[in-house]
Amino acid sequence: MDAKAEGRSARKDHALDDRTDMTANFLGLPRTLPDGRAPAAVIFGAGHGSTYPGKDSTAHARAADAIRAASKADAGLLTHWDFDLGGPLFPDGLVACVDSGDLPTAMHDNAGNRALIEARTRAVLAEGAVPILLGGDDSVVIPFLAGFAEGGPIWILQIDAHIDWRDALDGERFGYSSPMRRASEMGHVAGMVQVGLRGVGSARPAEIEAARDFGSRFVTARELHAGGIDTALRHIPEGARVVVTLDCDGLDPAVMPGVIAPAPGGLSYTQATQLIAGLGRRARIVGFDLVELYPPADIGGLSALTAARLVINAIGAIVRQA
Template sequence: MTVSPAFLGFPDRLADGRMPRAVIFAAGHGTTYAGQDSRGYVSAADAIRAASQDDAPLVGHWDFDLGGPLFDGKPACCVDAGDVLTIMHDNAGNRARIEAKTREVLSLPAVPILLGGDDSVVIPFLAGFAGHGPIWILQIDAHIDWRDEVHSERYGYSSPMRRASEMGHIEGLVQVGLRSVGSARSAEIEAAQRYGSRFVTAREVHAHGVEAALLHIPEGAHVVVTLDCDGLDPSIMPGVAARTPGGLSYTQAIDLIAGLGKRARIAGFDLVELYPPADIDKLSALTAARLLVNVIGAVTRQAG
């Protein structure tokens, strides 16, 4: 059995008993629809980890995305805890294990960083923040993911924001990068608007910058960022199941992350829907790895 390298060569625990500021873990399966095969997503986390390896010896170097080294001149404070055991179609079991791992990381306390997996892993990830609210969600996605059920399943990849809206510890939702058609019929749009979700289309970000999204996040709020890879433009993120032109650029995505880190507090992050069978020259995995570096850099620079 081949053991995959950790993201950026991070250890699974810090030396001298220090507590990490952030913990990376992966979950290949969440809630798979009956009759569907979600195995194409299982290799996503390891593809991202592999894409990070060239930069592993350079962690102490200056990073122009961050305006300094990854850990800002401080000791390394992130670990890679490996993978949560998940089994395709063991939907309830997968949800329980993902939620339990999220709670475990939050109890350290540390910022949990989840690598999916399809968008269904987001539901138990967010559920794990119960008791740590109030939480805002910043979703980066081409779709609003507000279906109540699909094929009689309420916890699949089309429903994470609908389920989040029902969680008592979730205070608000900002949905960024929306475009084209997909999971949103008129009924879903109306349900999201009744809840009070703030929609920010990709065109609005292109026209007005990331402030068009950030202005909806209360200053000082604790925010979980959920990033569906199809929220980015397929020219830089082709490895997705639903390529949609007009998505966010890499620079817009990292500016959104950095801006959020300054305006509020990043309490958690997940990256989902990377589909390695559709990737081109491993470009999507590399882009995802760089996004993850920016998240870790933003978390490192947060006070407290």
């Protein structure tokens, strides 16, 4: 073996094994990569966003830790074949994602939390990496999307049972019922596709009309079950920069029971991972968030495990982008 090959081999071993004291991180990933390499993606958590008056967001704030704990089973398998991805998570063997930990958010410090989330998102993007946010309830999505303002237009692919277009609820305009309404007001948001819609939620006819006036494309869960993932992906322009926002209640409660508003008939795990992979091939994933896991309602850790696998699939799609 020549010197260059030996160096590559040493770096690979170091990248996969240097997880000392990182057992609490997602997949045991390091906080920084060795040899000064820049990561393709950076994970961070935000337990609290904009909590409604009189509400308690503590349980949602436990979600990131639950997801990280569920990922431990795969932490020692980074070089193993992943059938969801058609190969190991990191195809060249070099770890390309880091977990930078949680932001110091605090319940009811709504403006402060939004500032923290937006600033961290901007900082990750400034490094040339893809931010991956672990919520928290759906309110953390608003400052996350705001953090993309300086990089050019983005599209949003939302996986959710609900459209989240309330202008305000209990006087709060930045709560978990409003992220897509606030996103529609951001000048850098070029369009959105909302997938998995079903049942009944906070949306009234006025919110449906407002979303349609903006140009949002609705793809109900029933439509996706009947027509496959192309019913959603065809609305995304080829080559577009896309942020994926995944509300756990977008999935069927048979595989994701740990949510606060379960609705039968949601996406399967396979459909969700196919959407992520298909999007990575059609467009460019520039951001990903997973929100609304509610640990007190989980059953046997199934929801946290499913959430962890969804994040792994997102990382896999991101590192495979050209």
